Amino acid sequence: MTLSVPKRVLPTIVFAQFAGTSLWFAGNAILKELQSEWVLPEDALAAVTSSVQLGFIFGTFIFALLSIADRFKPSRVFLLCALTGSALNVSLIILPPSYFVLLSARFLTGIFIAGIYPVGMKIASDWFEGKLGKALGYLVGALVLGSAFPHLLNYTGSSLSWKFVLIGTSALAVIGGLAMLFFVGEGPHRRKGSKFNPAKIFEVFKVKEFRSAAFGYFGHMWELYTFWAFLPVMLVYYNETQGTSLPPSLFTFIIMAIGAIGCVLGGFISVKKGSAKVAYSFLMISGILCLVSPLIFNLNETFFIATLLVWGFAVIGDSAQFSSLTAKTAPKESVGTAITIVVSIGFLLTIPSIQLLGYLATVIDTKWLMFSLFIGPLFGLVHTKKLIKENITKA
Known part of the structure; x- marks a missing residue:
């Protein structure tokens, strides 16, 4: 007997994921203001971004080792992590202003994001089970919008204090956690x-x-979060070299957010073309843009933004497909372990990538930074191609 899923479930999960993951880049969105007020190092971007990533990695292992989402109701875990992550996020308003405090708060926030994004995916699987692939594009799209949202808040609240971004993202995450508990709950396939x-x-x-699927994902992750983290740097550099006045926060949000469309569209295309082919195509586009990135700073304003929009669309559009391929090709008796370790290694790889660009930013011209990311897509393409040849396309 086929169980009917209430129509409210998927939209609510997507909203809750978007709301909860808005905590992810809140620190990045306000970093320029904090650097001025708190007298932070000029190269703080790499350390702040890596702190959240490290927290997420650590949190992922803790949640997996303790089987928290299995032992307790996932919707309650989601709410508790949304509440705690929100409190840590907004704590910067009342804590003493220091670089150590900032990095510590972002690390701890990352730990509880590990109880939001992955747990939200589990809740979706408890509701949709065999049809998760259809919903996956929406769920990753929600992550994209959530990650981008602090930049929009920073732009719209530019006349206000940086505290506006922290309060706004924390309040949104709390609402998302409550929505998950009261309007979604536990799915019928929970086990x-x-x-x-x-x-x-x-x-x-x-x-x-x-x-092959895991290595493809690793190549994708090498580029993704570093591209997102250094988008404002690229936009500021373009303004300085071309004499334009593009609002960095607004366009960072737009370029990141368009990736949500890439996730959803990629999900629909994969039904006919297969996940491996879709992932390969998106990774190829972003890889090519890494190679030609030094040239895009010579384009006029319209073509420069258009190129970044294509990049933002492609850089995340393959993420859901790699997740599907990983789940499909993992040994059935070890799916939990396999997915946990792949996600953890993937996010771990974002740290040396971000740190590398943080260092390179001090020794080379900004226009060459993204060129150095090409090694990730190249590595991923080589291994994703193997999946296409082996006809591992449906996921």
């Missing part, structure tokens, strides 16, 4: 999932198809 098993880490990578 105890496989526990994290460290002994399986090396075993799962012996599966050729899984290894």
Whole structure:
């Protein structure tokens, strides 16, 4: 008997994911203001971004090791993490202004984002089970919008204090957590999932198809968060070299947010073309843009923004497809371990990537920064191509 899913469920999960993940880039959105008021280092961008990533990685392992989303009701876990993450996010308003406090607060916020984004995906799987692939594009799209939203808040509240961004994102995350508890709850397919098993880490990578899917994802992650983190830097550099006055916060939001359309569209296309082909196409586009990135700063304002919009569309459009491919090719008895380790390694790789560009920003011209990211898409393309040849296309 087919269970009918209430129409409110998917939109509410998508909204809750968007609301909760708005905490992710809140620190980045206000960094320019904090650098001025708190006298932070000029290269603070890489450290602030990496702090959240490290917190998320640490949180992911803790949640997996303790099987928190299996032992407790996921919607309650989601709400508790949204409340705690929001409190940590807004705590910067009352804590003493210091670089250490900023990095610590962002790290701790990242830990509880690990109970928002992955747990939200689990809640979706409890409702949609076999049809999760259809919803995955929307869910990753919600992550994109949530990550971009603080930049929009920073732009719209530019005449106000940076505190506006922290209060706004924290309030939104709380609303999202409440919505998940009261309007979604627990899905009919909820069951105890496989526990994290460290002994399986090396075993799962012996599966050729899984290894290709995971390596494709790693190449994608090397580029994604670094591109997002350094978007404002690119826009400021273009303004300085071309004499334009593009609002960095507004266009960072737009360029990141258009990626949500890429996620949804990629999901629809994958139904006919397969996830591997869709992921390969998106990764190819963003890889090419890495290669030609030094040239785009010579374009006029319209073509410069248009190029960045294409990049923002492509850089995340393959994410849901790599997630689908990873889940499909993982050994069935080790899916929990396999997905946990791939996500953790993927986010771990964002840290050296971000730190590399943070260092390069001090020694080379800004227009060359994104060129150095090409190694990620190239690595991912090589391994995603193997999935196409092996006909691992449906996920």
